Amino acid sequence: MKANESKYVLALDQGTTGTRAIIFNEDGEIVGAAYKEFKQIYPQPGWVEHDPVEILHTVYYTAAEALKNGGISAEQIEAMGIANQRETVVAWDSKTGAPLYNAVVWQCRRSADECRRLIEAGCEQLIYEKTGLMPDAYFSATKMKWLLENVPQVREAADAGRLRFGTVDTFLMFKLSGGKIYATDYTNAARTMLFNIHKREWDADLLQLFSIRRDMLPNVFPSGHTYGYASKELTGKEIPICAVAGDQQAALFGQHCFAPGAAKCTFGTGLFLLCNTGGENVNSKQGLITTLASDADGLPCYALEGSVFTGGAAIQWLRDEMKLIATAEESEQAAISVPDGGGVYVVPAFVGLGAPYWDSDARGIVCGITRGTKREHIVRATLESIAFQCFDVLHAMERDTSLSFTRLAVDGGASANNFLMQFLADITGAEIVRPRVVETTALGVAMLAAHVFGGKTSAMLQKGDFAEKIFKPRLPKEKRDELILGWKVAVARARHKP
Numbered sequence: 001m002k003a004n005e006s007k008y009v010l011a012l013d014q015g016t017t018g019t020r021a022i023i024f025n026e027d028g029e030i031v032g033a034a035y036k037e038f039k040q041i042y043p044q045p046g047w048v049e050h051d052p053v054e055i056l057h058t059v060y061y062t063a064a065e066a067l068k069n070g071g072i073s074a075e076q077i078e079a080m081g082i083a084n085q086r087e088t089v090v091a092w093d094s095k096t097g098a099p100l101y102n103a104v105v106w107q108c109r110r111s112a113d114e115c116r117r118l119i120e121a122g123c124e125q126l127i128y129e130k131t132g133l134m135p136d137a138y139f140s141a142t143k144m145k146w147l148l149e150n151v152p153q154v155r156e157a158a159d160a161g162r163l164r165f166g167t168v169d170t171f172l173m174f175k176l177s178g179g180k181i182y183a184t185d186y187t188n189a190a191r192t193m194l195f196n197i198h199k200r201e202w203d204a205d206l207l208q209l210f211s212i213r214r215d216m217l218p219n220v221f222p223s224g225h226t227y228g229y230a231s232k233e234l235t236g237k238e239i240p241i242c243a244v245a246g247d248q249q250a251a252l253f254g255q256h257c258f259a260p261g262a263a264k265c266t267f268g269t270g271l272f273l274l275c276n277t278g279g280e281n282v283n284s285k286q287g288l289i290t291t292l293a294s295d296a297d298g299l300p301c302y303a304l305e306g307s308v309f310t311g312g313a314a315i316q317w318l319r320d321e322m323k324l325i326a327t328a329e330e331s332e333q334a335a336i337s338v339p340d341g342g343g344v345y346v347v348p349a350f351v352g353l354g355a356p357y358w359d360s361d362a363r364g365i366v367c368g369i370t371r372g373t374k375r376e377h378i379v380r381a382t383l384e385s386i387a388f389q390c391f392d393v394l395h396a397m398e399r400d401t402s403l404s405f406t407r408l409a410v411d412g413g414a415s416a417n418n419f420l421m422q423f424l425a426d427i428t429g430a431e432i433v434r435p436r437v438v439e440t441t442a443l444g445v446a447m448l449a450a451h452v453f454g455g456k457t458s459a460m461l462q463k464g465d466f467a468e469k470i471f472k473p474r475l476p477k478e479k480r481d482e483l484i485l486g487w488k489v490a491v492a493r494a495r496h497k498p
Contacts, residue, residue, distance in 0.1 A: 006025065006026075006076060007026065007076055007077075007078045007455060008023045008024060008025055008026075008031060008032075008070075008072060008076050008077055008078065009023070009024050009077070009078060009079055009080065009081065009446040009449050009450050009453075010022075010023055010063065010066070010077050010079075010080040010081075010235075010239065010446075011023075011024065011080065011081050011082075011083065011442035011443070011445050011446040011449070012059055012062070012063065012080065012081070012082045012083070012172070012442075012445075013083045013084075013247070013250075013439070013441050013442040013445075014055065014058075014059065014082065014083065014084045014085060014168055014169075014172065015084075015085055015247065015441075016085045016088075016105065016106070016107070016269075017037055017038070017040065018035055018036055018037035018038060018058065019035070019036055019038070019055065019058035019059055019061075019062050020033065020034070020035045020062060020439070020442060021033065021034050021035075021059070021062035021063045021065070021066040022066060022439055022442040022443075022446070023066050023067065023070050023072055023077070024442075024443065024446040024450075026450075028437060028443060028446070028447070028466070029437070030437065030439065031070045031072065032066040032067060032068075032069045032070020032071070032072055033066050033069060033070075033439075034061070034062040034063075034064075034065030034066040034068075034069055035062060036058040036061050036062050036065075037058075038050065038051070038054045038055055038058050039051065039054060041102060046108070046109040046110065046112075047108050047109070047110050048104075048105040048107045048108040049102035049103060049104060049105060049108070050088070050102060050103040050105055051102055051103070052090045052092070052099040052102070052103050052171055053099060055103070055168065055171075055172075056171075056172065056175055059172060059176070059234075060233075060234060063234055063235055064235070067235060074235035074236040074237035074239070075237060077235060077237065077239050078450070078453055078455045079239065079240050079241075079242040079243075079449040079450065079452070079453035079455070080230060080239045080240070080241055080242070080243075080449060081241070081242060081243030081244065081245075081250075081444075081445030081446055081448055081449035082169050082172060082173070082241065082243070082244045082245075082445060083244075083245055083246070083247050083250035083441045083442060083444065083445045084167060084168040084169040084172070084188070084244075084246060084247060085105075085106060085168055085247060086106060086167065086187075086188060086191045086246040086247060086248065087106035087138060087139055087140050087143075087167065087191045087192070088103050088104065088105045088106050088140075088167060088168050089103065089104045089140050089143040089144055089147070089165060089166070089167065090103045090165070090166055090167070090168060090170070090171040091144075091147050091151070091154050091157075091163060091164070091165055092164050092166075092171065092174070093157050093162050093163070093164070094157075094162045094163070094164045094179075094182075095162050097174065097175060097179055099171075100147075100151060100153040100154045100157055100163075101147060101151045101153065101154060103168065103171075104143040104146070104147065106138060108137065108143065109137045110137065110143075110146055111137045111142035111143055111145070111146045112137045114137075114142045114145060114146070115135040115136055115137050115142055118135040118142075118209075119135050123135065123209065126205070126209075127193060127206070130196045130197070130198070130203050130205070130206060131190070131192075131193050131194075131195060131196065131197060131203075131206070132190070132197050132281070132289055132290025132291055133191070133193050133289055133290075133291075134289070134358075135193070139191055139192060139193040140167065140191060140192035140193060140194070141192055141193035141194050141206070141210045141212070142193070142210070144165050144192075144210065144212055144216075145210045145211060145212070147165075148211065148212070158213070158216065161215065163216050164182065164216065164218075165212070165216045165217055166182075166184060166217075166218055167184060167188045167191070167192070167246075169184055169185070169188055169244045169246075170182065170183065170184045170188070170218045173227055173228070173241060173244070176230040176231060176233075176234055176241070177228050177229060177230060177231060177241075178231050178233075180228055180229075181227050181228040181241070182218045182219065183218045183219045183220070183221055183227050183228075183244075184218045184219075184220055184221075184244065185220065185221055185222065185223045185225070185244040185245055185246075186200060186220060186221070186222060186223065186292045186294075186300045187223055187245045187246040187249040187250075187291070187292050187293060187294065188244070188245075188246045189202075189220045189292075190291045190292040191246060191291065193206065193210075194206045194207060194210065194212065194217070195220070197281070197290065197291070197292050197302070198281060200220070200292075200300060201220070202214055202217055202220070221244075222294065222298050222299050222300060223243055223244060223245040223249070223250075223253075223294040223298045223300075223445075223448055224242065224243050224294065224297060224298015224299070224448040224449075224451060224452045225242070225243070225244075225298065225452065226240055226241070226242050226452060226453075227241040227242070227244065228240075228241060229241065240453060241449075242448070242449035242450075242452040242453045243298065243445045243446075243448035243449035243452060244445070245294060245444060245445050245448065247441045248266060248272045248274055248305065248441075249274070249291075249292075249293045249294060249303070249444075250440075250441045250442075250444035250445045250448075251264060251266050251272075251274075251411055251440045251441045251444055252264050252274045252276065252293055252294075252303065252444070253293070253294050253444035253445075253447060253448060254411075254435075254437075254440035254441060254442070254443035254444030254445075254446075254447060255409035255411065255435065255440050255444075256409075256466065257274070257275075257276050257409060258276065258295055258296040259276065259278070260276055260277055260278035260279075260280065261275065261276065261277075261401070261403050261405070262275070262276045262407075262409075263275040263276070263394070263397070263405055263407075263408055263409070264408065264409040264410065264411065264440075265390055265408060265409070265410050265411075265412075266410075266411050266412040266440075266441075267311050267312055267386070267410065267411070267412035267413060267414035267415050268311060268312055268412045268413065269310075269311065269312055269313045270307060270308050270309050270310060270311045270312075270313070270354070271306075271307070271308035271311035271386065271389060271390055271393070272305065272306075272307055272308075273305070273306045273307075273308075273390060273393045273394065273397070274291075274293065274303045274304070274305045275303060275304045275305075275397050275401065275403075275405075276293055276295075276301060276302075276303050277301070277302045277303060277304055277401065278295070278301050278302065279301060279302065280302060281302045282302065282304055282400055282401055284304060284396075284400045285399075285400060286356045286396035286397075286399050286400050287306075287355050287356035287357065287358050287396065288304045288305060288306045288355055288356060288393070288396055288397065288400060289304070289305045289306070289307070289355075290302060290303075290304060290305075291303050291304075291305050294448065297451070298448050298451065298452060304397055304400060304401065305355075306354070306355035306356060306393030306396060306397065307354045307355055308354045308355060308389045308390070308392075308393065309349075309350070309351050309352065309353070309354040310348040310349070310350050310351065310364075310389075311386050311389070311412075311414060312328075312386075312412070312413050312414045313348070313350065314346070314348040314350075314382050314385060314386060315328050315331055315382065315383070315386075315414065316328070317348065317350070317382075318331060318378075318379055318382055319331075322378075324375050324378060324379055325379060328413070328414075331379050331382075331383055331417065332383075332417050332418060332419045332420070334375065334376045334379040334380065335376070335379055335380040335383050335419045335420075336419050337376050338374065338376045338377055338380055340380075341368075341377055341380050341381040341384055342368075342370070342372065342373055342374070342377040342381075343368040343370065343486075344366065344367070344368040344369060344373055344377045344378060344380075344381040345366070345367050345368050345381055345384075345385070345486055345487060345489075345490035346364070346365075346366050346378065346381040346382045346384075346385045346490075347362075347364055347365050347366075347367075347385060347490050347491055347493075347494040348364050348382065348385055348386075349362040349363055349364045349365075349494050349495075350363075350364050353491070353494070353495065355392075355393050355396065356392055356393060356396040357392075357491070357495065359495050361495075362494050362495045363494060364494065365490065365493055365494045366378065366381070367490050367493060368381075368486075368490070380419075383417065383419060383420045383423065384423055384427075384483075385487075386414065386420060386424075387420060387423045387424040387427050387428075388427060388484070388487040390408075390424055390427075390428065391424075391427045391428050391484065391487075394408065394428055394430070405428070405430050406429075406430050406431060407430055407431045407433060408424075408428065408430045408431070408432055408433070409433045409435065409440075410424075410432055410433065410434050411434075411435060411438050411439075411440040411441075412438075415434050415438065416434075416438070418469075418471075421434060421469075421471045422471045422474075424471070425471040425472060425473045425474075426473050426474060426475035426480060427475070427480060427483065427484065428473070429473050429480070430473065431470055431471065431472050431473070432470070432471040433467050433469075433470050434467070434468050434469045434470075434471070435466045435467060435468055436466055436467070436468040437466065
């Protein structure tokens with residue numbers, strides 16, 4: 001095939017701190033990429049915002065740069081997909097297309113008091129039964145309610161019937177299509193606390209609970225779906241948008257976790273562990289979230305999710321605050337320079353503990369220190385804490401599903417740390433599979449888009465040999481149990497309510 005006959009898929013991975021555009025060929029290989037950060041806005045403690053217009057500019061910039069860097073023309077792009085930071089809310093005017101306020105980011109805690117009121121009012125069970133979620137400022141509904149109650153422009157647009165709410169994918173599609181697309185997919189809708197994941201529709205009871213009208217919300221489709229076209233303004237050619245998915249569900253798909261029981265863990269600032277449960281909606285009794293994912297055809301299926309607040313951020317803490325390492329990469333060499341952790345445990349509960357504990361009052365501790373404790377022991381113990389937290393979530397999933405996980409796919413920055421991945425295999429007793437293409441979020445929506453569009457890139461979904469390295473457990477069970485017991489004791493000491 002001549003170069004000018006080659007066809008590609010464009011994936012936009014719109015994340016919390018920046019936007020990445022990646023172009024994939026029919027073998028799922030990266031042939032062009034670009035990245036651009038944008039400003040993080042902190043109006044007051046606990047509040048986090050983004051400028052929606054700046055986000056849009058990063059999309060245009062990275063798409064153009066990815067084409068340029070890959071030496072690819074717009075005519076060679078068959079289709080595109082969008083993966084996005086989840087739960088972040090944008091409000092805009094349907095007539096002008098202009099944002100009415102900054103995007104309220106998933107990390108933002110401004111609506112925490114509203115969530116406490118919902119719990120005190122006895123709404124927790126209703127919300128969980130319909131959405132698989134718990135009342136928390138993490139999710140979108142209370143952010144929307146805050147915008148309606150506190151931003152005059154938002155209320156005025158609502159009263160005039162011109163208010164549009166959406167997660168970032170919805171806002172981007174609206175703008176990229178010149179206002180022709182007002183839609184989202186099941187995986188993003190499932191994170192709003194307004195969407196009934198069993199009926200797969202916006203829930204009337206929840207809309208009433210949060211005082212949000214149906215006309216303020218987009219239409220909902222499967223992740224793999226032809227939503228419409230991005231205008232020529234993006235690349236110089238109209239491109240069909242054939243896939244949309246929240247970033248973690250996109251990574252689950254990109255890791256080929258199509259079958260029930262298949263699981264992946266993304267190592268970012270936190271840890272996000274998802275398990276595909278197929279057509280079964282598993283009601284967690286272990287502090288996990290039930291959400292919607294996509295099967296091999298892009299149709300909705302269910303997943304269990306456990307979110308850990310502090311993953312890669314613990315390595316940043318070693319580097320930036322403790323000054324124990326100069327670079328994140330240095331942590332691996334420090335860890336393997338000692339035979340074990342020397343009895344030291346680090347519990348990095350810097351902002352409390354997430355799944356499966358959900359203890360917001362827990363605080364980080366370092367315990368087990370002796371006169372012989374060295375810098376390397378603390379570095380190693382911090383890396384080990386990431387694996388232990390992953391084990392906690394995986395073990396909770398096993399109890400919820402009665403499955404035994406023998407394989408866990410991994411991606412994200414810390415997955416490059418060989419010591420951490422081997423220790424994770426030893427502690428979980430599962431094979432840890434690291435892919436050749438670590439940009440699995442972008443790969444997931446590219447695979448979905450290629451599958452929906454067909455054409456020359458449609459074979460991307462069938463590519464099965466994607467493992468770069470497999471880490472197999474080698475720690476004796478007695479030692480594994482001893483280490484896990486020590487971790488549980490340390491967590492109990494860190495918790496506000498052990």
